[in-house]
Amino acid sequence: MKDAHFYDHVFEVARQVPAGRVTSYGAIARFLGVGNWSRKVGHAMGMLDGVKPPVPYQRVVNSQGLLTGGTDGIERRKELLAAEGVTVIGNKVQNFKEVFWDPSQELNY
Known part of the structure; x- marks a missing residue:
C-alpha cells in the first residue's frame, strides 16, 4: 500500500473500532495489507x-495492550x-484479549 492516502x-479503520474495544497498530497494518508497517x-x-471526522485514537494500542506516547x-x-x-x-489495557477488536475479522472491505 504505497498510497498517498x-x-x-488508517483513520478510517480506527474509526470503525467500537467503543469499549481496542485494536493494535499491527492489526490495522495487517488489515491494510502492510503487516510490517x-x-x-x-x-x-x-x-x-485537525482530522475530520474525529478518530478515536485512544482505541489503538500496541500489540501487548500498552498505551504508548x-x-x-x-x-x-x-x-x-x-x-x-x-x-x-498502569499503561496496560486489562483483559486485552477480551476487548481486542481485529479489523481483519470484523470488517469486509
Missing part, C-alpha cells in the same frame, strides 16, 4: 490534529478508555 485508510500506523495516529497523551487516553468501560492499569 495511507493515513486516511505498524510503526507507520502509530505515526499516523500521532498526526490527528507522551505522558500527557497516555493519561488522556486512559480517561477516554475508562469512560468507555475499558480498564487500564
Whole structure:
C-alpha cells in the first residue's frame, strides 16, 4: 500500500473500532495489507490534529495492550478508555484479549 492516502485508510479503520474495544497498530497494518508497517500506523495516529471526522485514537494500542506516547497523551487516553468501560492499569489495557477488536475479522472491505 504505497498510497498517498495511507493515513486516511488508517483513520478510517480506527474509526470503525467500537467503543469499549481496542485494536493494535499491527492489526490495522495487517488489515491494510502492510503487516510490517505498524510503526507507520502509530505515526499516523500521532498526526490527528485537525482530522475530520474525529478518530478515536485512544482505541489503538500496541500489540501487548500498552498505551504508548507522551505522558500527557497516555493519561488522556486512559480517561477516554475508562469512560468507555475499558480498564487500564498502569499503561496496560486489562483483559486485552477480551476487548481486542481485529479489523481483519470484523470488517469486509
